[in-house]
Amino acid sequence: MQLAREELEQAYKQMKTIREFEEHLHREIMTGSIPGFTHLYAGQEAVAVGVCENLTEADYITSTHRGHGHCIAKGCDVIGMMKELYGKADGLCKGKGGSMHVADMDVGMLGANGIVGGGPPLATGAALAAKLDGKGSVAVSFGGDGSCNQGPVFESMNIAAILKLPSIYVYENNRYSEHTHCDYVIASESIASRVEGFGIHTVKANGFDFFEVHEVMKELIAKAREGNGPCAVEFETTRFYGHFEGDPQDYRAPDELKDDRENNDCITIFKDKVTEAGLLSDDDINKLDEEVNSLIEESVDQAKKSPLPSPEDVTTDVYVSY
Amino acid sequence: MTEKTYREALTDALFLEMRRDENVFVLGEDVVGGTGSPHAEPGFVGGVFGVTGGLHEEFGLERCIDMPISEAGIAGTAAGAALAGKRPVAEIMFCDFMGLCLDQLMNQAAKFRYMFGGKATCPMVLRTTYGAGMNAASQHSQSLHPLVTAIPGLKVAMPSTPADAKGLLSTAIRDDDPVIFFEHKTLYTITGDVPDGEHLVPFGKARMVSEGDDCTLVATGRMVSFCENAAQALADDGITCDIIDPRTTSPLDEDAILDSVEKTGRLVVVDETPPRCSFASDIAALAAGEVFSSLKAPIKQITGPHSPVPFAKELESEFVPSPTKIRDAVAEVVNFK
Numbered sequence: 138m139q140l141a142r143e144e145l146e147q148a149y150k151q152m153k154t155i156r157e158f159e160e161h162l163h164r165e166i167m168t169g170s171i172p173g174f175t176h177l178y179a180g181q182e183a184v185a186v187g188v189c190e191n192l193t194e195a196d197y198i199t200s201t202h203r204g205h206g207h208c209i210a211k212g213c214d215v216i217g218m219m220k221e222l223y224g225k226a227d228g229l230c231k232g233k234g235g236s237m238h239v240a241d242m243d244v245g246m247l248g249a250n251g252i253v254g255g256g257p258p259l260a261t262g263a264a265l266a267a268k269l270d271g272k273g274s275v276a277v278s279f280g281g282d283g284s285c286n287q288g289p290v291f292e293s294m295n296i297a298a299i300l301k302l303p304s305i306y307v308y309e310n311n312r313y314s315e316h317t318h319c320d321y322v323i324a325s326e327s328i329a330s331r332v333e334g335f336g337i338h339t340v341k342a343n344g345f346d347f348f349e350v351h352e353v354m355k356e357l358i359a360k361a362r363e364g365n366g367p368c369a370v371e372f373e374t375t376r377f378y379g380h381f382e383g384d385p386q387d388y389r390a391p392d393e394l395k396d397d398r399e400n401n402d403c404i405t406i407f408k409d410k411v412t413e414a415g416l417l418s419d420d421d422i423n424k425l426d427e428e429v430n431s432l433i434e435e436s437v438d439q440a441k442k443s444p445l446p447s448p449e450d451v452t453t454d455v456y457v458s459y
Numbered sequence: 460m461t462e463k464t465y466r467e468a469l470t471d472a473l474f475l476e477m478r479r480d481e482n483v484f485v486l487g488e489d490v491v492g493g494t495g496s497p498h499a500e501p502g503f504v505g506g507v508f509g510v511t512g513g514l515h516e517e518f519g520l521e522r523c524i525d526m527p528i529s530e531a532g533i534a535g536t537a538a539g540a541a542l543a544g545k546r547p548v549a550e551i552m553f554c555d556f557m558g559l560c561l562d563q564l565m566n567q568a569a570k571f572r573y574m575f576g577g578k579a580t581c582p583m584v585l586r587t588t589y590g591a592g593m594n595a596a597s598q599h600s601q602s603l604h605p606l607v608t609a610i611p612g613l614k615v616a617m618p619s620t621p622a623d624a625k626g627l628l629s630t631a632i633r634d635d636d637p638v639i640f641f642e643h644k645t646l647y648t649i650t651g652d653v654p655d656g657e658h659l660v661p662f663g664k665a666r667m668v669s670e671g672d673d674c675t676l677v678a679t680g681r682m683v684s685f686c687e688n689a690a691q692a693l694a695d696d697g698i699t700c701d702i703i704d705p706r707t708t709s710p711l712d713e714d715a716i717l718d719s720v721e722k723t724g725r726l727v728v729v730d731e732t733p734p735r736c737s738f739a740s741d742i743a744a745l746a747a748g749e750v751f752s753s754l755k756a757p758i759k760q761i762t763g764p765h766s767p768v769p770f771a772k773e774l775e776s777e778f779v780p781s782p783t784k785i786r787d788a789v790a791e792v793v794n795f796k
Contacts, residue, residue, distance in 0.1 A: 199539070230574060
């Protein structure tokens with residue numbers, strides 16, 4: 138743990154913001170006030186934050202249908218995101234994207250993505266742009282265990298390898314591709330062992346531990362920045378909610394979620410580590426919790442008050458020029 | 460003006476645009492050719508139809524990128540690079556192969572701007588070849604412009620002359636929206652006068668190929684010259700036609716078509732695709748909906764049949780609309796009582 142106090146506070150705050158954002162959505166979706174399909178990231182926060190704390194706004198990420206965590210970790214405005222999820226006119230994407238398409242070019246967030254495996258080809262392209270620009274930026278694609286079986290993902294990694302692009306393919310293995318177990322749908326021993334076949338340096342790591350994620354990514358991102366070509370990581374992780382909100386999760390073991398919440402909660406693990414090491418106190422944590430809670434409350438309050446889009450907006454922003 | 464082939468005109472546009480903007484680069488299968496071969500220097504292919512030939516000598520292999528045979532990877536890489544501020548010109552050898560990368564076009568590039576609330580741009584061009592006429596059979600001969608024209612967020616250009624090939628490609632590269640650029644594979648060797656230096660043809664502005672009084676012919680790409688042949692034969696019988704080449708099917712110059720139909724009262728649309736949900740049916744519906752009272756005869760659509768493109772010469776030429784079929788259709792609507 139070689140992080141400065143401010144870095145630890147920032148990491149905790151980001152993870153906690155994601156958690157509370159998702160917990161709010163989980164409660165609110167049941168009331169019917171959030172339209173559409175929503176896939177919650179709660180449980181996986183250490184991965185998004187551990188990765189993105191190594192990135193700057195000049196770096197790119199692509200995300201997935203389970204993308205809120207990546208968006209927050211990369212610096213998307215939380216209030217703008219909440220407004221977007223409520224489908225409001227002043228949401229981050231003017232109410233046209235919703236949960237699965239949150240994006241903010243200004244912070245290098247190239248979009249959550251409704252297509253499983255949609256992100257890696259785009260991250261590969263962004264990495265090519267970064268290489269052509271020659272300023273040391275990198276592109277990270279987040280994907281789940283489901284995405285590792287998509288053909289375009291294979292193509293992307295091969296292209297990145299032959300062109301030596303500064304791209305990092307992050308696989309968050311949360312055990313389930315929708316409702317099907319990863320052991321069944323992935324023929325190779327692991328995602329990591331398959332990715333190695335593309336000639337890409339690949340690491341398998343514990344995604345429950347922010348510090349392990351952060352350290353692994355620090356090294357891989359530095360290598361990519363230096364022009365050593367792409368790399369990949371498979372993080373073991375878990376999601377605390379279903380594939381989508383409303384998923385009864387009958388496919389999980391009876392005590393699996395209880396066990397994950399008790400033993401594999403990345404936020405609890407982080408808190409225990411920093412408090413036991415005396416790096417942050419319980420008071421520090423409580424203070425950060427309060428900041429996060431008021432930010433989420435503020436975002437919900439604003440989202441509820443925000444105006445709805447106008448019918449005429451349906452045909453705006455289809456093109457730059459017509 | 461210099462006389463150039465359609466192929467040379469396209470290459471000309473690529474040279475000029477790559478010189479003008481260092482964000483422009485080309486990528487695709489064998490766009491250079493020979494990259495990495497221990498037996499050859501790069502550059503011996505220059506695109507299987509020769510359009511990207513010579514570019515790497517001036518712009519280097521960094522901006523002329525030979526890609527693996529990975530259409531989804533090529534289109535996705537282009538879309539991602541465009542999202543990150545570059546102006547990639549990707550080549551997909553045959554539009555039939557768009558089947559392998561349709562997600563990158565349909566769900567990604569086409570929708571970024573809209574989904575992201577108007578904040579993103581995706582200035583990519585996807586060049587591809589299309590059309591029958593080379594006995595290339597069902598998977599190398601399709602005309603898939605209706606498929607992408609139907610997708611909001613994409614623009615679609617399909618030049619019929621060398622001058623338009625240069626002007627439309629230059630415009631496509633400078634355009635901030637994703638453009639699917641269709642090059643008819645039988646047109647690469649046709650010649651015509653091409654303006655020297657910068658030449659831009661605006662999107663959504665039809666070319667009035669010829670003017671007449673009795674019938675409006677609408678066609679794109681190779682079918683434009685077929686219409687010209689038909690019109691010449693019809694002129695001997697005293698029948699004259701407006702021939703309109705929309706040049707881009709998205710955006711579409713609706714006014715040019717509707718004004719002409721109002722004038723002539725008759726419409727024949729020619730397209731070398733199957734008939735269902737096609738460019739021809741789209742134009743026919745437009746005219747029927749907007750200028751119905753001007754029509755003196757039923758609208759005719761001259762298309763291929765509802766079949767894949769066949770291989771054998773006799774079958775393929777039966778599939779493709781011919782000048783004779785076009786002439787007969789015009790004669791029929793002009794004589795309609």
